[in-house]
Amino acid sequence: MIRTFDVTKVYQVGEMTVPALNGVTLNIGRGDFVSIMGPSGSGKSTFMNILGCLDLVTAGRYLLDGVDVSHFSKDELAEIRNRRMGFVFQGFNLLSRSSAQENVELPMLYSGTPAGERRERAREALVKLGLEGREHHLPNQLSGGQQQRVAIARAMVNEAPLLFADEPTGNLDTKTSMEIMDLVVRLNEESQITIVLVTHELDIAAFSRRVIRFVDGVVVSDVKQGA
Amino acid sequence: MVVSIWSTTKIAFRALWVNKMRSALTMLGIIIGVGSVIAMLAVGQGASEKISEQVASMGSNLLxxxxxSVTSGGLRMGSGTQMTLTLEDAYAIERECSAVVAVAPMLNGVAQVVYGNQNWATAVQGTTPGILEVRDAALVSGRPLTDQDIRAAAKVVLLGQTVVDNLFGSLDPVGQIIRIKKVPFTVIGVLEKKGQSVVGQDQDDLAYIPVTTAQKKIIGTTFAGMVRTILIKARSAEEMDRAERQVNDLLKQRHRISPKGEIDFSIRNLTQMLQVAEQSTRVMTLLLGAIASVSLLVGGIGIMNIMLVSVTERTREIGIRMAVGAKTWAIRMQFLVEALTLSLSGGVIGIILGVVTSEILSRLAGWTTIVSPLSVILAFGFSGMVGIFFGFYPAYKASLLNPIEALRCE
Structure with missing residues (x-):
């Protein structure tokens, strides 16, 4: 599903060039559950941004479902993000002035789904994640775990086959973290959703079936493990 | 893929509602701009309408x-200082100029009129029966002047409404005897009300008497049969120029003026003068509107300012929207609609304010104001244009944000 060939990313900071990725070649299959680990500055977030079509490679190629998206335009990438992937962030990244329901509707707003269907599907997604009765709460009226579940509902509502999670449990306590991870595992096992998880916590990475470690912009280990 | 305008508008309204005070202050610029454009145009429109009305009330197609001017002993006198026109000139014009339909010679002065213990100074105008037609005037009661009155130099008078009000109050004046410069006159009729002239003169504060009576009893003339002015009504607006030429030729001939000689009369085309006045009012209206639209422009800059602040404040929101798949167009649209919502809401409130203001102006200051539908449409359209024009740059800026950096922003 995801193939990268010798992906390089260099940031230009003023006069200096800062390398973030130095030739990453990887293969992530459909239905896989991958953790990306590494110290800060190792390039793991940069790599996820590239996989998530939020950023472009400096050199190398990135094939998504066999299509090279390395040089897609901004709008083409937006379309891919909208239809084929979902994001869950450490800081939840919900619209603070919109209700849970409206947050979940957001991707459908940009995919042109009719209002009635939008409402219906958003409600269904929220119910599925155990948020029934909280549809009209604002994010600040919800607990951290609930907010992250709203974010997951938002990521999945367009039935995207890919989920990117950037430290999804970073702001949650252990118990809630486990609940969220159970949810993620369920998405992977029951809905065959491919999951790419960035984390620096070993017990979170333990939920995945494959752990890729980054150091200084290169892959230093790629280990499959029993879930 | 079209993000529905309705959803976008809803988002815009919510975003504006969150910062109620700020949105209201931003709108205020547009409100004042649109309001003053509407009010100014209403005042200007009212003024020109009033002038047109007055043009009609002075009598149409009037020369x-x-x-x-005459030269007397080396001194050149200004026009009107010497009477060079005669009653006979007036009759000759009526007889010989084909483009002329009615003629009224005028010999006027101000005199005290007295009835019982009431007295009033008014414009006493010696004239002929033609005056009613020339002035487009009518009687509300009594009878008009007749040729018999002129021949006999009868002591009869037609009174304007203002004179009647001041001398008689609610009494019927027809048949009563009034004194003009101590000479008794019989009131034979009352003129219909005409209102103010272009220059604000009361057109009802007058008394018409036979020109012959005026010459003999009321207003002294150097030579018998002199009149000060001759009012002429042309057959139609198109015949004005022809009438003017005919009168000019006839009077030159009658006054025996050689081609190089000094012309001792002048002809004024009143309609033309009033058209000029109307023109200048129109220019004034435009000018007022232009000044008012400057404030609309300032309001637009206010919108741009606030939208730029808003884009900066909501960088993270923009990042989230981009991450879930908002395209450049959708982000641009969102902020453009927000600016448009501000400016159009301001426009609507401004229109209401403008209409109310012009209503107040007409009630308190007594100005005629007319709010034309066109000016309302114009102001509304203009405020929309201001929104698009000044909203575009902030919207453009928002759409250029990098999603990763936007998401990282707190």
Whole structure:
């Protein structure tokens, strides 16, 4: 599903060039559950941004479902993000002035789904994640775990086959973290959703079936493990 | 893929509602701008409408022949200072100029009129029966002047409404005897009300008497049969120029003026003068509107300012929207609609304010104001244009944000 060939990313900071990725070649299959680990500055977030079509490679190629998206335009990438992937962030990244329901509707707003269907599907997604009765709460009226579940509902509502999670449990306590991870595992096992998880916590990475470690912009280990 | 305008508008309204005070202050610029454009245009429109009305009330297709300058012992006198026109000139014009339909010679002065213990100074105008037609005037009661009155130099008078009000109050004046410069006159009729002239003169504060009576009893003339002016009504607006030429030729001939000689009369085309006045009012209206639209422009800059602040404040929101798949167009649209919502809401409130203001102006200051539908449409359209024009740059800026950096922003 995801193939990268010798992906390089260099940031230009003023006069200096800062390398973030130095030739990453990887293969992530459909239905896989991958953790990306590494110290800060190792390039793991940069790599996820590239996989998530939020950023472009400096050199190398990135094939998504066999299509090279390395040089897609901004709008083409937006379309891919909208239809084929979902994001869950450490800081939840919900619209603070919109209700849970409206947050979940957001991707459908940009995919042109009719209002009635939008409402219906958003409600269904929220119910599925155990948020029934909280549809009209604002994010600040919800607990951290609930907010992250709203974010997951938002990521999945367009039935995207890919989920990117950037430290999804970073702001949650252990118990809630486990609940969220159970949810993620369920998405992977029951809905065959491919999951790419960035984390620096070993017990979170333990939920995945494959752990890729980054150091200084290169892959230093790629280990499959029993879930 | 079209993000529905309705959803976008809803988002815009919510975003504006969150910062109620700020949105209201931003709108205020547009409100004042649109309001003043509407009010100014209403005042201007009212003024020009009033002038048109007055043009009609003065009598249509009117030419005025005035006694011109004469040279007397080396001194050149201004026009009207010497009477060079005669009653006979007036009759000749009526007889011989085909483009003329009615003629009224005028010999006027101000005199005290007295009835019982009431007295009033008014414009006493010696004239002929033609005056009613020339002035487009009518009687509300009594009878008009007749040729018999002129021949006999009868002591009869037609009174304007203002004079009647001041001398008689609610009494019926027809048949009563009033004194003009101590000479008794019989009131034979009352003129219909005409209102103010272009220059604000009361057109009802007058008394018409036979021109012959005026010459003999009321207003002294150097030579018998002199009149000060001759009012002429042309057959139609198109015939004005022809009438003017005919009168000019006839009077030159009658006054025996050689081609190089000094012309002792002048002809004024009143309609033309009033058209000029109307033109200048129109220019004034435009000018007022232009000044008012400057404030609309300032309001637009206010919108741009606030939208730029808003884009900066909501960088993270923009990042989230981009991450879930908002395209450049959708982000641009969102902020453009927000600016448009501000400016159009301001526009609507401004229109209401403008209409109310012009209503207040007409009630308190007594100005005629007319709010034309066109000016409302114009102001509304203009405020929309201001929104698009000044909203575009902030919207453009928002759409250029990098999603990763936007998401990282707190």
């Amino acid at each position: 005025i022949v005035m006694s011109g």
